[in-house]
Amino acid sequence: MKHSIVLLPGDGIGPEIVAQARGVLEAVASRFGHDFSFSSHRIGGIAIDETGDPLPAETVDACRSASAILLGAVGGPRWDDPSAKTRPEAGLLRIRKELGLFANLRPIKLFDELADASPLRADIVQGTDILFFRELTGGVYFGESGSSGEGEDETAFQSMTYSRREIKRIVRMAATAARERSNRLTSVDKANVLEPSRLWRRVAAEVMTEEFPDVQYDVVLVDAMAMHLINRPADFDVVVTGNLFGDILTDEASMLPGSLGMLPSASLGESGPGLYEPIHGSAPDIAGKGIANPLATILAAAMMLRHSLSLHAEADAIETAVAGVLADGLRTADLARGDSEAISCEAMGAAVVKKIAG
Ligand code: NAD
Numbered sequence: 223m224k225h226s227i228v229l230l231p232g233d234g235i236g237p238e239i240v241a242q243a244r245g246v247l248e249a250v251a252s253r254f255g256h257d258f259s260f261s262s263h264r265i266g267g268i269a270i271d272e273t274g275d276p277l278p279a280e281t282v283d284a285c286r287s288a289s290a291i292l293l294g295a296v297g298g299p300r301w302d303d304p305s306a307k308t309r310p311e312a313g314l315l316r317i318r319k320e321l322g323l324f325a326n327l328r329p330i331k332l333f334d335e336l337a338d339a340s341p342l343r344a345d346i347v348q349g350t351d352i353l354f355f356r357e358l359t360g361g362v363y364f365g366e367s368g369s370s371g372e373g374e375d376e377t378a379f380q381s382m383t384y385s386r387r388e389i390k391r392i393v394r395m396a397a398t399a400a401r402e403r404s405n406r407l408t409s410v411d412k413a414n415v416l417e418p419s420r421l422w423r424r425v426a427a428e429v430m431t432e433e434f435p436d437v438q439y440d441v442v443l444v445d446a447m448a449m450h451l452i453n454r455p456a457d458f459d460v461v462v463t464g465n466l467f468g469d470i471l472t473d474e475a476s477m478l479p480g481s482l483g484m485l486p487s488a489s490l491g492e493s494g495p496g497l498y499e500p501i502h503g504s505a506p507d508i509a510g511k512g513i514a515n516p517l518a519t520i521l522a523a524a525m526m527l528r529h530s531l532s533l534h535a536e537a538d539a540i541e542t543a544v545a546g547v548l549a550d551g552l553r554t555a556d557l558a559r560g561d562s563e564a565i566s567c568e569a570m571g572a573a574v575v576k577k578i579a580g
């Protein structure tokens with residue numbers, strides 16, 4: 223069967239890491255006899271430079287008719303002027319919204335081979351296997367915003383809104399996933415202060431009592447969760463939370479496996495193509511140096527095979543290959559410790575391809 227995959231390399235290290243993930247997908251196609259076609263489209267800063275729009279209409283059209291979408295990263299200092307008319311990040315937020323990708327799955331899984339890579343003690347991170355469900359098309363990211371006044375009275379605001387419908391669908395998806403794992407769900411909010419969090423807590427409890435009485439359920443405040451994550455990460459299974467809290471907690475959680483360069487994500491809606499991307503950004507500090515870790519994007523490609531194309535053995539093959547290269551001691555600079563030699567982004571991609579080819 224033919225699968226058409228849209229690539230959105232974007233900015234900074236985006237093109238470098240997407241090229242490696244594409245190579246890995248080609249290796250999968252050739253080993254398992256699939257027909258993947260690829261087309262690249264513009265998003266982010268490069269799209270602003272070339273078209274004035276961080277999400278040109280032709281990119282949206284291509285995404286809508288794709289089997290799945292693989293994105294690198296957007297943004298960078300070149301487009302950081304706070305008074306600019308638009309920003310690269312606006313393109314990413316719009317594609318998520320336009321495609322209805324309300325659920326962002328962010329697995330925090332430890333590779334045994336990387337037990338020494340975390341800045342935390344091995345006995346603390348051991349056994350960590352968390353699946354975050356970050357709500358992706360609501361909350362403060364999409365709230366009403368504006369500014370007014372002058373001088374010391376200049377004021378800006380952005381409101382946080384959640385509806386019952388938005389809360390229900392993400393909690394349901396997370397609870398369904400919990401049933402397929404250890405049957406435990408934690409909802410994270412700030413219900414002691416924020417009104418939308420109080421609605422979140424009420425609606426989540428209703429959904430869990432009425433539809434998932436068999437799933438062990440608890441709630442944790444987001445500030446405490448930030449602490450529990452680095453104190454007892456192995457105690458959590460599935461975690462569901464809002465857009466902003468999920469963004470922050472998962473970057474924090476990247477220190478459990480040891481690098482932001484290891485964490486993939488899948489953004490899914492009720493139907494239509496999913497969008498797959500690493501959770502990290504365009505890493506302007508290392509862009510163009512050829513030293514970025516491509517494994518988060520390669521693991522995002524594995525999630526794409528599993529969730530959008532139902533190619534489970536193929537997804538497993540990528541994850542096994544990644545574990546294999548780590549077991550061989552191969553490390554990009556972000557993971558290299560002590561005097562172990564770091565390899566390039568391209569060499570890491572090639573090593574994964576070689577494992578898949580067998
Ligand atoms: P970042 O995630 O780009 O980088 C944070 C740190 O992690 C940097 O030191 C970087 O070198 C390192 N890092 C990230 N990915 C890595 C990889 N694959 N290999 C090795 N090291 C890696 O965050 P930032 O610097 O705060 O943001 C830079 C730009 O990226 C901003 O414009 C931001 O808006 C954007 N951003 C985009 C996305 C996205 O496209 N999904 C996500 C986050 C940030």
Ligand code: IPM
Nearest residue numbers: 297311314315469501502503
């Ligand atoms: C992410 C990023 C984005 C977000 C930005 C770039 C819009 O940080 O994908 O985690 O905040 O969602």
Ligand code: MN
Nearest residue numbers: 469470473501
């Ligand atoms: Mn983020």
